[in-house]
Amino acid sequence: MDTWLITTLSAVIAFLVIIIFFYLINWRYKNLFRRWQETEIIALEQERKNIRQSAITQSRAVLTGKFTEQMTPYLPEFKYDPTEARFVGSPIDMIVFPGLAQGDPTEVVIMEIKTGKHCQLTSAEKKIRQLIEDGMVRWELIEYNGKDDDEQIIED
Secondary structure, three states: OHHHHHHHHHHHHHHHHHHHHHHHHHHHHHHHHHHHHHHHHHHHHHHHHHHHHHHHHHHHHHHHHHHHHHHHHHOOOOOOOHHHEEEOOOOOOEEEOOOHHHOOOOOOEEEOOOOOOOOOOOHHHHHHHHHHHOOOOOOOOOOOOOOOOOOOOOOO
16 A cells, blocks of 8 residues: 555656646746737837838828929929929929910920939839930820711701
């Protein structure tokens, strides 16, 4: 019976050691997980703040660009008569007709206005510039006669 008691007691002690070991490991990994979670939450909040700030900065840059595009004819750097400039907006910003104010336009200037440090043309703007440089520009006239085709003249 002594061996049975020793075996049982050893089994109970081993079982208790396993349970204590399990709870210690469980407690340790829960703490590690909690710390990792807190770190990730802080990083996520910082990333959200950065995204918001970036969106605000980008929005301001876009608004500044749009404002500058429309105000360009009135700035000192603009070398044409502001009354000869027509804002288009997209895909090019402006068309200028030098000499139009005197009734004698001498050329047509298609203008793109860029603001900011890293001004680059979009692929569409580059293509339009190339078309202009290659002389792929033409004049077209659409005339309406003022009468509807369905309109009939009734003669008495």
